[in-house]
Amino acid sequence: MAIILNIETATKNCSVSLANDGITIACKELATAHFSHAEKLHVFITELLEENNIQYAHLEAVAISQGPGSYTGLRIGVSSAKGLCYALNIPLIAIDTLQLLAQQITIESGSILPMIDARRREVFSSIYDPNYNQIRATQAEIIDENSYQEINETIHLVGDGAGKFKDTLTDPKFVFHDTVVYPSANEMSSLSFEKFQNSEFVDVAYFEPFYLKDFLLVK
Missing domain, CATH: 3.30.420.40 (ATPase, nucleotide binding domain)
Structure with a gap:
């Protein structure tokens, strides 16, 4: 059993999911015009764990949507993912944001x-x-x-x-396809589990988001 926390913050959508062996257990997300990542990300993580009776120690890995996207959103998501990986001594997985959107x-x-x-x-x-x-x-x-x-x-x-x-x-x-607006952590579950099985991890210390441009703050 591999429980993975998935984090997607590359756009206006602050999205977090918990997955077990590639199947989404639960997902929380909120898209707002002025972004809500700094206020909502850790709240969503805590709520997902508590509501599903999962402790931080049960996590096998953290997956992050790597970009491209909002500079600020990516920094918040990656910093949070790195902090969890450091604290829990678990691997970090990076998923292409546009692939999530396509799926x-x-x-x-x-x-x-x-x-x-x-x-x-x-x-x-x-x-x-x-x-x-x-x-x-x-x-x-x-x-x-x-x-x-x-x-x-x-x-x-x-x-x-x-x-x-x-x-x-x-x-x-x-x-x-008008109903598909933002990438979601819900689509990360199968992709992050596949990478977990293949030990496709990124270096927690040196990983940087895929900004594509030197600096972008999406408004």
Whole structure:
């Protein structure tokens, strides 16, 4: 039995889940316009443990959403995860934030394009196939009407960055999944357990979030 605490703070969504052998036991999250990470993160962690009769000593690992995303949100999440790992002497697992966002939808064909708002007309994005394999590297890009013209298949857009471009990406190949806005710790459970089984850990002392840009404070 591997109980893993998953933390996702890369966007406006402050999200925490507890998982047992890759299955989510419980999840708490809150998305607010002005962020709530500093106020809510440790409250959510404490509540999840108490409500599920799990002690800190029962945790086998902590998984963190590594970015890209909000500079401040990532710093808060990573600092908290590192502190728990140091105190409990357990490993730290890092999960790609855009992969988490992509895994909130299921498609049979085409591509998944998760987008995280990076202010103005810029987004953090990547492209995944229906099996969630990354087929284009993560990048910060400015979107216009000529974006993704080289892709000749259905493109499924998810995330808070996608909604900004409904009037720009008007080709019928673009499908917007409006109900998927933020990455969630709920989708981290299976990914963190797989990495735990394969001992894919990051160095607690030297790990840094994947900011992608030198500094970004999402507003």
